[in-house]
Amino acid sequence: MVQVAVLGHGVVGSGVVEVIHQHKESIYKKAKQEINIKYILDIREFPDLPYHNLFTKNFDEILNDEEVKIVIEVMGGINPAFEYVKKCLENGKSVVTSNKELVAQKGAELLKIANDNNLNFLFEASVGGGIPVLRPIAQCLAANDLYEINGILNGTTNFILTKMDKENMEFADALALAQKLGYAERDPGADIDGIDSCRKICILASLAFGKHVYPNQVYTEGIRNITLEQKEYAQNFNGAIKLIGRSVLKENGKISAAVYPAIVPYDNQLSHVEDVFNAIMVRGDAIGDVMFYGRGAGKLPTASAVVADVIDCVKHLSARKYLSWSEGSEDYVENEEKSISSFMICVKNQNGIKDRITEIFGNVEFITRKNGEDEIAFVTPKEQEYKITEKLNLLNAAVLFKLHILD
């Protein structure tokens, strides 16, 4: 029997307890041992729960109990999660977490401590909720050189964008609906400003390319400014607007990493990922495009990914896993302005503007929409973003919007 402790009894934490209790038999079959929850750490009390006797408010009780071999950190946030996880790893306990903020900020450091102590630090649930993606990237694609990741990494924003795209709902109404359905927080900033997606692309890029990418190195733009007019232009271009997390390995060994709303053409699978679903597309030299799709959040999907990690831990209690990367560096992530992309740009209409656009940008495609006579929208050839900016300055027209187009 393996004794485990759960830190935090919130949505994911209570889901973990539920999954471990409800799948006792199949977990035993897979782990070849019983997994027993010995402690649950929470500041709150839950006297009505059948397992109320497992609760403690004292982290040291868990830390000092040598029977506890695996600690499940599902509190979220950096403090005190970082301190707790670090202490566990330094004291002979493997750690499984779903905490994307922690992994995005402190992943390399914690992986090193785990490695130095021959323990596991696993975090499959931190990206894509229940979708198996980190382990397949690390393990199954071991014989590929990966060079690009594009993902729809946040279910809340994808729900909002789907409602705008399919039901012509205004952003504010779609957000209100997401809040009503429990998909979005009352303070929705972490989702709609791209912060959550940013953490996830950090983790994916760190794993795929081998060096830590920190959130403050990632250009991050959310979806607050997306309008129904923009989605109409996107549709007329045969695409859908999605919030994309993207990272590309460059020839100089550096990478780009960014989060922004982009027009995804319909011939790209990501354009068909709807509602609260997530999808992560990776590109490798041998394998081409591979995509992982599923529910990126939610109590049970996330909890089931956490428990799968726990089972893996039980089966490799003393083995170092090869889910790992090294510390990052300041100049490792290139300025996003240097990245090459095609853009859809929309400017105010004026006399002779089309000719000037063609003159400055070269071979563009003009896109129209109903009642859009006062605007001119066009799609640029692929170019580094700072050059696009220079050309826009040259054009000297009022820019209504500028959106990336995903390759």
Add this chain to the structure above:
Amino acid sequence: MVQVAVLGHGVVGSGVVEVIHQHKESIYKKAKQEINIKYILDIREFPDLPYHNLFTKNFDEILNDEEVKIVIEVMGGINPAFEYVKKCLENGKSVVTSNKELVAQKGAELLKIANDNNLNFLFEASVGGGIPVLRPIAQCLAANDLYEINGILNGTTNFILTKMDKENMEFADALALAQKLGYAERDPGADIDGIDSCRKICILASLAFGKHVYPNQVYTEGIRNITLEQKEYAQNFNGAIKLIGRSVLKENGKISAAVYPAIVPYDNQLSHVEDVFNAIMVRGDAIGDVMFYGRGAGKLPTASAVVADVIDCVKHLSARKYLSWSEGSEDYVENEEKSISSFMICVKNQNGIKDRITEIFGNVEFITRKNGEDEIAFVTPKEQEYKITEKLNLLNAAVLFKLHILD
């Protein structure tokens, strides 16, 4: 250094050699050991290859070389692959294969021998080519009870159906194009009659539900009879015709398993999987729908999956993997006629037929197409297939086609 042997130097075999040679450095980093190809077994000679000295025609040379720890079987077919793999496993060598026919026919038997000898028998490449799917199903979804699999498991048929759907190409022309592009064999039966998909759903169902499913237990229907008229009806129903491999765990502990062309509604991700791409969708109680997408065939994608298995083997040379299932039984797979589905049925038009259809089938949806005045197409409520057949007999009209509609 780990010594390996490759059985067969065909498309996949030469790809394996290429991937191992080209990714030497990253493989070393991941496996923590060098992987060296000591032998390549082939009946042919390749004097011009730089590694021509590795070739042998004598299997026993490989079998009796105790240095060889891992054998890569990429010959295909049952004979002599089965005999060779069995002998390797009985003689202390782990085996990695991409041979779906072998795994579908002999998986349980070979897994048992591997297990008894504390060796690995791995076959990630046998389903979905380079897409990581078997390991994620086995490992990452360990905390889920899976109950349904639907997959587009064959790239050739999906290419043909995509050409019919998007470019209005006749079946025969699309097949000829697939042959010209090298996607289809000169004798295309294994693909277009569903035999290849059948083997893959056998492997997926065996793994997901824990008991071996044999190809002869699986109702299998190919795409030879799909017409442009049918795809037009499918489009007017907001769906696309796809060749689907499907297996469902039933409440009585038995399963259904089948391969057939089905109309996939556009709100199902599988409907958007185009060209030679494959996708496997699994449903679990905690996780909901999860999909794995990518190139299901091709030299390098398949080879990279084989090599990833080899790396996994190197890291767990003496460990039993929990990719495993038990022997099947005759009554484990239920007759497909008992499965519940909705159908699109098209019959010859005649006086009063619509009333009789409604009378017999209940609440149906009628679908029309241009120039289809002589036909009546309708979508039935969900029902067991044998009941639909009974009702069709009662209707007593000339049936032009009957297609499953995927849930």
